[in-house]
Amino acid sequence: MKKKIKVWFLSAEVAPFAKTGGLGDVAGALPKALAKLGVDVRICLPLYGLIDRRAYQIKPLKTTAIVNWSTGAEKIRIYQTRLPGSQVPVYLLDHLFLNTATIYLQPNDPDDKPNRKIDDVRKFSFFTKAALAAAEALKFQPEIIHCHDWHTALVQHLLHQWPSDFYEVSRVVYTIHNLANQGWAGHNIVRWAGLKNWQGDLNFMAEGIKTADWVTTVSPSYAQEILSRPLDAGLGRYLRQRRRNLSGIINGIDVVEYNPAQDKNIVKKFSAQTLERKKINKLALQKELGLKQDANIPLAGLISRLVWQKGLELFDQQMIKRNCQWVFLGTGEPRYEKQLAALAAKYPDRISAQIKFNDRLAHQIYASADIFLVPSRFEPCGLTQMMAMRYGAVPIVRSTGGLKDTVNKNNGFLFNKLTKTEFYSTIDKALDEYGQRPAIWRQRQLVGMNQDWSWNEPAKEYLRLYRRLLQ
Ligand code: GLC
Numbered sequence: 492m493k494k495k496i497k498v499w500f501l502s503a504e505v506a507p508f509a510k511t512g513g514l515g516d517v518a519g520a521l522p523k524a525l526a527k528l529g530v531d532v533r534i535c536l537p538l539y540g541l542i543d544r545r546a547y548q549i550k551p552l553k554t555t556a557i558v559n560w561s562t563g564a565e566k567i568r569i570y571q572t573r574l575p576g577s578q579v580p581v582y583l584l585d586h587l588f589l590n591t592a593t594i595y596l597q598p599n600d601p602d603d604k605p606n607r608k609i610d611d612v613r614k615f616s617f618f619t620k621a622a623l624a625a626a627e628a629l630k631f632q633p634e635i636i637h638c639h640d641w642h643t644a645l646v647q648h649l650l651h652q653w654p655s656d657f658y659e660v661s662r663v664v665y666t667i668h669n670l671a672n673q674g675w676a677g678h679n680i681v682r683w684a685g686l687k688n689w690q691g692d693l694n695f696m697a698e699g700i701k702t703a704d705w706v707t708t709v710s711p712s713y714a715q716e717i718l719s720r721p722l723d724a725g726l727g728r729y730l731r732q733r734r735r736n737l738s739g740i741i742n743g744i745d746v747v748e749y750n751p752a753q754d755k756n757i758v759k760k761f762s763a764q765t766l767e768r769k770k771i772n773k774l775a776l777q778k779e780l781g782l783k784q785d786a787n788i789p790l791a792g793l794i795s796r797l798v799w800q801k802g803l804e805l806f807d808q809q810m811i812k813r814n815c816q817w818v819f820l821g822t823g824e825p826r827y828e829k830q831l832a833a834l835a836a837k838y839p840d841r842i843s844a845q846i847k848f849n850d851r852l853a854h855q856i857y858a859s860a861d862i863f864l865v866p867s868r869f870e871p872c873g874l875t876q877m878m879a880m881r882y883g884a885v886p887i888v889r890s891t892g893g894l895k896d897t898v899n900k901n902n903g904f905l906f907n908k909l910t911k912t913e914f915y916s917t918i919d920k921a922l923d924e925y926g927q928r929p930a931i932w933r934q935r936q937l938v939g940m941n942q943d944w945s946w947n948e949p950a951k952e953y954l955r956l957y958r959r960l961l962q
Pocket of ligand 1: 512513514517668669709742870871872873874893
C-alpha cells in the first residue's frame with residue numbers, strides 16, 4: 492500500500508462552519524473526497540466569532556502554538572472537530588485577531604471589538620502564519636500545504652523564513668478560486684506582518700502565484716482565460732511565467748448534500764424516475780414566496796452573491812414580457828439588492844427577490860426551478876449550475892470559465908455576449924422548448940441529472956498532482 496500523503500488544507504471559509512460562497516463549499520467537500528482516496532488531509536481555519544462551537548462539537552486541545560509577530564509572541568489556542576459526515580480533522584485557531592464576528596471585515600465596517608485594529612489583510616496574514624505554527628505544534632508534518640485564494644497565499648513566503656526545518660519537505664499547492672479578489676497590503680501592513688526583505692506594497696494573490704510549487708484554478712477553461720486580458724485581472728504576466736506549473740481542475744459538488752432523492756429541505760423528494768414531482772415543490776415555493784401558484788408556468792431561479800461578476804444588470808422590465816416566473820436568492824452590493832427588490836415589488840406575483848442567505852430556501856429553489864440562470868461576466872468554476880442540474884433545473888449560462896466546462900448543448904443553454912439581446916433571446920429559445928417540445932426538454936433535464944458532478948474525479952486529479960509534486 493502506498494504511504495498516506497499528509498495534507499494541511501488552509502482556507503478562510505469552510506462549509507458548514509463558515510461560508511459566504513463557493514470557496515466554503517469547496518473547502519468543506521474536497522477534503523472528504525481526498526480522505527476517501529486515502530489522503531491524510533486536515534483542515535485549518537480561523538475560529539471566527541460566528542462559528543457555532545456547540546453545534547459542531549468544537550473542543551479545545553491542550554496544545555497551543557506561539558506565533559512570533561510584530562506585536563510580540565502571540566499565543567494561539569487550537570480547537571478541534573471533524574468535518575460533519577466524515578472523519579476529516581478540522582483545526583480552528585483562536586486568537587483576538589482571528590475571532591472576528593464575520594469572516595470578512597469590510598474596510599469601513601465597525602468591528603465588534605474596535606480595539607483589536609484588525610482588517611482582512613492583517614487577519615489573514617496572521618492566520619497563515621498561525622496555521623503553520625499550529626501544524627508544527629501538533630507535530631503534523633505535511634508533505635503538501637494546500638492553500639486557497641489570497642487569504643492564505645503567503646504560505647511559501649513564510650516557509651522561506653521559517654525558523655526550523657519542520658517544513659523542509661513540504662510542497663505548496665495554491666488554488667485560485669477567484670483572481671479578482673487579490674488582497675492588497677500597504678507597506679505598513681507588510682511591516683506589521685513581519686515579512687522580511689520586502690519593499691513596497693504587497694499583492695497577496697500575485698505572491699501566491701509567483702511562489703507556490705504548483706498553481707491550480709477551478710476549471711480548465713478559466714486556467715486558459717486568466718493567461719491573457721481581460722480575465723487576467725492584471726496578473727497575466729505572472730500567470731504566463733507559471734504556465735507550466737498551472738492547471739485547471741474542475742470543482743465537484745457535495746452530491747450527498749445536494750440529492751433530490753434524499754433532501755430533507757425540500758417539500759417533495761424526487762429522482763430522474765419521478766421528475767414530475769418537481770411540480771409539487773414548485774407549487775409550494777410559489778405559495779411560500781407569494782407568486783401566482785401555477786404548475787405549468789416555467790420558473791427561473793438564480794442563487795448568487797449579488798456582485799458585479801454575476802451579470803445582474805441584465806435583469807430589467809423585459810423579464811415581465813415573458814411567460815415565466817423569476818426567483819432570486821442572495822445578498823451583496825446594495826445596488827443589485829435594490830434593483831432586484833424594486834422589480835419584485837413592482838411585479839410581486841411574477842418576481843420574487845429574497846435578499847438573504849438561506850440554505851433551505853436554496854435547496855427548495857433548485858428543486859422547484861425549471862430554468863437556472865448564471866449569466867456571469869466571468870466564472871472561475873461556478874457550483875450552482877451543477878447543483879441545479881442535479882435537481883433537474885436546466886441551466887442558462889454565459890459561455891465562460893467553469894460554466895463552459897460543465898454546461899453544453901445537451902444539458903443546457905449557453906450564450907456568448909453579456910448583452911440583453913443575447914440573454915433574452917436565449918431565454919426565449921429555452922422557454923419555447925419548454926412549452927413546445929417537452930420531450931426534448933425532459934431529455935435535457937435527464938442528461939444533467941445523470942451526469943457525475945461528484946468530487947470523485949476532481950479529487951483523483953488533485954491526488955495525482957500531489958503525487959507528482961512529491962516525486
Ligand atoms: C469562487 C468563484 C466560483 C467558484 C468558487 C469555488 O466563488 O467565483 O466560480 O465556483 O470560487 O471554487
